[in-house]
Amino acid sequence: MIRDGAKVLLEVRGLRVKVGGVEICKGMDLTVRAGEIHAIMGPNGSGKSTFAKALVGHPAYEAVAGSVVYEGKDLFAMEPEERARAGLFLGFQYPVEIPGVSNSAFLRLAYNTQQAARGADELDPLEFDDYVRAKMKLLDIDPGFLDRSVNDGFSGGEKKRNEILQMALLEPRLAVLDETDSGLDIDALRVVAGGVNGLLTPENAVVLVTHYQRLLNYIIPDYVHVMDGGRILRTGGKELALELESRGYDWIKAAA
Amino acid sequence: MSTVLENLVNRPYKHGFVTPIEAETAPKGLNEDIIRLISSKKKEPEWMLEFRLNAYRHWLTMEEPAWPNVKYPKIDFQNIIYFSAPKPKKLKSMDEVDPELLRTFEKLGVPMNERAALAGVAVDVIFDSVSVATTYKERLAEVGIIFCSISEAVREHPDLVRKYLGTVVPPGDNFYASLNTAVFTDGSFCFIPKGVKCPMDLSTYFRINTAESGQFERTLIIAEEGASVSYLEGCTAPQFDSNQLHAAVVELVALDGAEIKYSTVQNWYAGDESGRGGIYNFVTKRGLCKGANSKISWTQVETGSAITWKYPSCVLLGENSIGEFYSVALTNHMQQADTGTKMTHIGRNTRSRIVSKGISAGKSNNSYRGLVKIGPKAENARNYSQCDSMLIGAKSGANTFPYIQVHNNSAKVEHEATTSKIGEDQLFYFASRGIGPEEAISMIINGFCRDVFQQLPMEFAVEATKLLGLKLEGSVG
Numbered sequence: 001m002i003r004d005g006a007k008v009l010l011e012v013r014g015l016r017v018k019v020g021g022v023e024i025c026k027g028m029d030l031t032v033r034a035g036e037i038h039a040i041m042g043p044n045g046s047g048k049s050t051f052a053k054a055l056v057g058h059p060a061y062e063a064v065a066g067s068v069v070y071e072g073k074d075l076f077a078m079e080p081e082e083r084a085r086a087g088l089f090l091g092f093q094y095p096v097e098i099p100g101v102s103n104s105a106f107l108r109l110a111y112n113t114q115q116a117a118r119g120a121d122e123l124d125p126l127e128f129d130d131y132v133r134a135k136m137k138l139l140d141i142d143p144g145f146l147d148r149s150v151n152d153g154f155s156g157g158e159k160k161r162n163e164i165l166q167m168a169l170l171e172p173r174l175a176v177l178d179e180t181d182s183g184l185d186i187d188a189l190r191v192v193a194g195g196v197n198g199l200l201t202p203e204n205a206v207v208l209v210t211h212y213q214r215l216l217n218y219i220i221p222d223y224v225h226v227m228d229g230g231r232i233l234r235t236g237g238k239e240l241a242l243e244l245e246s247r248g249y250d251w252i253k254a255a256a
Numbered sequence: 257m258s259t260v261l262e263n264l265v266n267r268p269y270k271h272g273f274v275t276p277i278e279a280e281t282a283p284k285g286l287n288e289d290i291i292r293l294i295s296s297k298k299k300e301p302e303w304m305l306e307f308r309l310n311a312y313r314h315w316l317t318m319e320e321p322a323w324p325n326v327k328y329p330k331i332d333f334q335n336i337i338y339f340s341a342p343k344p345k346k347l348k349s350m351d352e353v354d355p356e357l358l359r360t361f362e363k364l365g366v367p368m369n370e371r372a373a374l375a376g377v378a379v380d381v382i383f384d385s386v387s388v389a390t391t392y393k394e395r396l397a398e399v400g401i402i403f404c405s406i407s408e409a410v411r412e413h414p415d416l417v418r419k420y421l422g423t424v425v426p427p428g429d430n431f432y433a434s435l436n437t438a439v440f441t442d443g444s445f446c447f448i449p450k451g452v453k454c455p456m457d458l459s460t461y462f463r464i465n466t467a468e469s470g471q472f473e474r475t476l477i478i479a480e481e482g483a484s485v486s487y488l489e490g491c492t493a494p495q496f497d498s499n500q501l502h503a504a505v506v507e508l509v510a511l512d513g514a515e516i517k518y519s520t521v522q523n524w525y526a527g528d529e530s531g532r533g534g535i536y537n538f539v540t541k542r543g544l545c546k547g548a549n550s551k552i553s554w555t556q557v558e559t560g561s562a563i564t565w566k567y568p569s570c571v572l573l574g575e576n577s578i579g580e581f582y583s584v585a586l587t588n589h590m591q592q593a594d595t596g597t598k599m600t601h602i603g604r605n606t607r608s609r610i611v612s613k614g615i616s617a618g619k620s621n622n623s624y625r626g627l628v629k630i631g632p633k634a635e636n637a638r639n640y641s642q643c644d645s646m647l648i649g650a651k652s653g654a655n656t657f658p659y660i661q662v663h664n665n666s667a668k669v670e671h672e673a674t675t676s677k678i679g680e681d682q683l684f685y686f687a688s689r690g691i692g693p694e695e696a697i698s699m700i701i702n703g704f705c706r707d708v709f710q711q712l713p714m715e716f717a718v719e720a721t722k723l724l725g726l727k728l729e730g731s732v733g
Contacts, residue, residue, distance in 0.1 A: 056688050059680060084690035096685040099676070100703030109699065110689035117690065149703070166689065 001202075002222050006033040009174050009205050010055075014066035016230075017047075017054040024050040026230035027066065032174065035202040039216060039241060040209045042227035043249050048209045049093055051227075052178040056090040057083055071173070085117035087173030087204075089166075091180045095159040098150040103162070106150045107132060107169060114170050135168050139195055157188040164195035175199060176207045181215040193218030213245040226252050282339035288312065291438055294339050298407045298441075301414060311427035311437035318431045324594040325623040325655060326563050328536060336501060338439045338472070396454075401485075402447040403458055406474050409445035416447055420478055424507035424544045424571070432503040432538040432565075440474035440505070448483035448514075457713055459488040473504040479514035481547065486517040488716055500525075502561075503538045512547030512574065517555070519712055521720050524560035529618075531590025534562025541568035545577035548603075553580040555711040557720040558595060559727050567625065569598035572606035572634075579608040582708040584720070586701075586727055587620030587652070596626035596657075601634040601667070610641040613705050616652035617728060623655040630667040637664065643673040646704050648697065648728070676704075698725040 010032040017025035025047045032038055040048050054061040055068065057080035068075040070088060078086065098106070104125075111132075112122040123131060129146075136143055141161050151159050160180050167175050180192050196206055196219050208215065216224075216238065224240040225232045228249065233256040234240070244252075282293055291312055295305040320331070396403050402413060409417050427437045448454050479485055502524065508516045518541075527534025537560075543552035554568035564587075570579025581597035599608035608628065616622040628639045645654035656673050678700055686696035701724050702709070709717045 058684055079692075080684060080687035081690050081692045084688055090688050092685070092688075096679075096681050098682050098685065098700065098703075100706065101699050102703065106689075106699070109691055109695070113690040170689070 001035050003033070003035055003202070006035050006202070008033050009071060010207075011069040012066070013068075015051070015054070015063060015068060016065040017050050018062045018064050019050060019060060023064070024230055025054065028230070028232060030225065030232065032205050032207060034205055035200075036205045036223065037196075037200065037219060037221045038205070038207045038223045038225065039221040040207060040225045040227055040232075041211070041213075041241065041244060044211075046227040047230040048227050049178050050230075052090060052176050052207075052209050055083075055176055056080060056088060081113075084170075085113060089170055089172030089175045091160075091163040091167055091175065091177035093178040093180070093182070093209075095151045095154075095163055097152045097154070099152045101150050102146075103148050103150050104129070104132065104146040107146075107166065110166065111169050132165075132169065136165060138198070139165060139168055139191055141165050141191065156183045157185060160184055160188060161191050164192050167199060168195050171199065171204075173204045174207070175204070176209065178209045179211065180208075181210055181212065189215060189218065213241045216241045228253055228256070281337055284337050285334045286312075286336070286338055286439065290338050294439060294441060297339065298410065300407075300410055303414075303418065304410055307422070307427065308438050311434050312439075314428045315431070315434035315438055318428075318434060320431050324565050325621065325625075325657075326565065326592040326594050328563050328592075331501060331536070333435075339441055399452050399455065400449040401452060401454055402445065404445055406440070406443040406445045406476060409476070413445070413447070416478070417445065417476065420507070420509055421476055422507075424509060424542050425505050425540050430540060433505050433540040436472045436474060436503050436505040436540070440472040443474035443476075443504070445475070446477040446485065446487065448477075448479045448485045450480040451482045452480075453483070454485040457486045457488050459490070471500070471502045471504070473502075475504070475506040476509075477507070477516055477518070478509045479511065479516050479550075481512045482514060483511075484515040484517075486713060487519070488713060489518070489520045490523075490716075490719075500534075501536045501538070504540070506539070506541040506568075508543035508552055510543065510545050510547060510550035510552050510574075510577075513549045514547060515551045515553075516543060517553045518543070518568070519716055520554075520556040520558075521712075521716055521723065522556065522558045522560055522564075523723060526560045526589065526591050527562040529589050531562055534591070535560065536563045537561040537566060538563075539566040541566065542571065542598075543569070543579070544571045545574050545579060545603075545606075547577070548574040549576045550574050551578040551580070553578075553582070553711070554597065555582040555708065556584070556595075557705075557708070557712070557723070558583070558585040558593060559723055561593075562591060564591075564593040564595050566595045567597055569600070570608060571600045571602065572608065572637075573602045574606075575603045576605045576607075577603060578606070580711075581608075581610045581612070581626075582711045583612045584615070584705045584708045584724070585613070585622055585624075586615040586724060587617070587622045588727060589618040589620060591618075591620040593621070594623045594625055596624045598627040599629070599639060601628075601630045601637040601639070604633065604635040605637070606634055607638045608640075610639070610643070611707050612641075612643045613708055614643075614645045614654050615648065615701060615704070615724075616645070616654050617648035619651045621653040621655075623657060625657040625659075627659040627661070628669055628671075629660075630662040630664050630669065632663045634664050635666050637667045637669075639667075639669045641669075641671045642707075643671070644704065645673075645675045646701070647675070647677045694725075694728070697728055701725075701728065 012028050012030040015025055015028040016023055028051055042048050054063055063076050108128045115122050133143055181189055221238050224236050226234045234252050282290060291308050425433050428434055510516050524535035524537055545552050552570050558564055572579050579599050585593045585595050587593045597610055610626055612624045614622040614624055624643045630637045643656050647654055658671050660669055683693050683696050702721055
């Protein structure tokens with residue numbers, strides 16, 4: 001929800017990002033305040049995912065110009081794990097499989113790392129088990145996830161649910177979801193939406209990177225940004241997404 | 257973070273210190289006089305001296321093996337000290353042990369004294385070739401278990417030693433085993449009589465101390481009918497600049513229904529980052545499942561040494577006998593490991609299981625070499641082998657050399673192998689959840705090794721987990 005005077009969480013100015021020597025983001029500007037939901041839309045190859053990955057510090061994504069200030073700090077001066085501990089979260093478009101590492105141990109380590117960074121109590125395995133099972137029940141996620149290796153052999157939908165579970169556990173200050181909705185059936189979509197809506201408070205914010213308006217039926221954005229050619233071409237309210245749904249992207253490109 | 261995978265392994269060797277204890281040391285070199293000196297220092301009977309001399313004469317006719325996938329400068333066997341012992345003292349209790357020695361164990365975290373008692377571990381301490389203290393001997397003696405140094409066993413239990421020594425690894429078995437038979441200075445002897453379940457894990461800590469003193473340990477473990485024992489071997493060595501040769505022989509004998517579990521955590525000094533000064537570890541370990549329904553299980557966690565050449569093996573002679581080999585071998589920097597096992601199925605319905613996990617970091621090279629041999633009379637023999645390799649960084653190497661020889665049509669032999677790599681994407685995934693690269697690698701490695709760690713006794717498993725983390729610290733960063 002948009003509130004006057006809400007704290008600025010993220011301030012992106014003139015950001016340019018290169019991947020493999022090719023510039024993909026060509027001057028991004030974006031301001032995210034506490035309590036807001038932003039949707040970034042745009043055709044394939046417009047630079048949406050590149051922007052998301054650059055924010056969280058993927059080593060292959062190099063910021064070559066511009067600035068990103070996160071909660072008053074220079075984001076690019078922080079290691080990826082420091083950004084995560086400071087409450088920045090990325091829901092992966094393609095979550096990575098880590099065979100042999102138990103999901104429950106991974107989730108607990110991630111959770112306790114976050115707790116330690118916040119000066120809060122860490123949970124032992126038994127306490128954590130209760131905590132995580134409660135969250136899973138709330139999100140309608142299969143408790144069998146805990147006994148498997150991290151994303152190993154998970155279906156596309158299961159992987160996305162596992163991302164949402166991590167988001168719910170870590171309670172980030174700023175969650176960036178990179179096409180978390182793509183390829184999901186209606187039930188999984190509800191899980192994602194439930195996770196995002198359950199997370200949101202006046203203190204934090206969510207940036208949804210998505211192709212489709214579909215997810216926005218469940219999560220109502222405050223702002224919709226349309227990207228193309230590595231830039232945000234147009235920003236509007238939730239009705240912009242509906243317009244995109246009926247008219248496609250070309251009219252925006254033509255207008256710009 | 258693009259160099260993240262390059263640097264996780266650069267931490268100085270934690271146990272790199274020398275304990276100044278006066279050693280009684282033989283001159284460098286090897287000849288029959290040196291062997292006579294060793295034998296007389298050990299107050300051995302004539303047959304033992306003959307046993308050694310025969311092995312030595314055989315060794316002179318042998319060639320150093322060239323087939324392992326390791327490279328090292330030629331060893332000058334005349335430039336090695338073959339006998340070195342702390343000055344002999346009569347020790348009545350642990351209070352009399354050289355305090356300097358105790359401090360050394362303290363630094364290494366060896367559970368002795370009350371720590372040993374609390375841990376329920378009887379430690380037969382090998383300190384540079386001579387057993388300084390043997391604990392718990394009396395408690396074990398109550399149930400008829402003999403647990404002492406091999407030297408003491410040669411003197412006190414000559415019939416048992418003579419009956420079994422060299423029956424599993426014959427004096428002429430291979431180059432290093434023959435050398436060991438000629439010059440072994442100490443090691444452990446363990447005898448579990450018929451029907452006795454050893455009430456505690458038996459443990460030996462090895463430690464090389466005098467610079468350039470070759471280490472030739474000899475271990476013999478016998479479990480009689482229906483007996484069982486779990487034996488732990490842990491190694492650590494101080495930092496030296498010249499290479500040190502270690503050529504141990506371990507023989508296990510399991511009679512009808514007996515069970516021997518032999519676990520090792522090996523952390524010999526691996527040399528500096530360019531590979532100088534590390535231990536050369538050429539070990540012959542073999543177990544004989546002599547009786548029906550017997551079982552021998554090897555579990556090893558190999559993290560040290562400049563060169564590891566080691567194939568703990570099982571000869572499955574008795575019907576329905578079982579051989580197992582669980583291994584984690586980690587190499588880093590310039591380390592080279594050529595390790596694996598041999599499962600020789602002779603008897604009917606014999607079964608073996610091999611689980612090998614190789615981890616290579618830095619510029620190291622890690623090879624699994626295994627032989628599964630099913631003899632013509634081994635009806636219904638079964639083998640399952642799983643060999644997994646994990647690479648860290650782009651400069652390390654992993655090889656798998658499985659040899660399978662089947663001479664009986666009823667045999668079932670399965671071999672599975674995988675190679676994986678800790679990828680930057682995996683590390684980034686951890687990082688995006690606030691978990692740094694070292695913790696991430698430690699978690700991935702522990703997951704990778706879980707099947708093996710589960711086989712280790714609890715405390716050893718904890719130690720092994722810490723050790724792997726320590727060994728890989730700095731290999732990413």
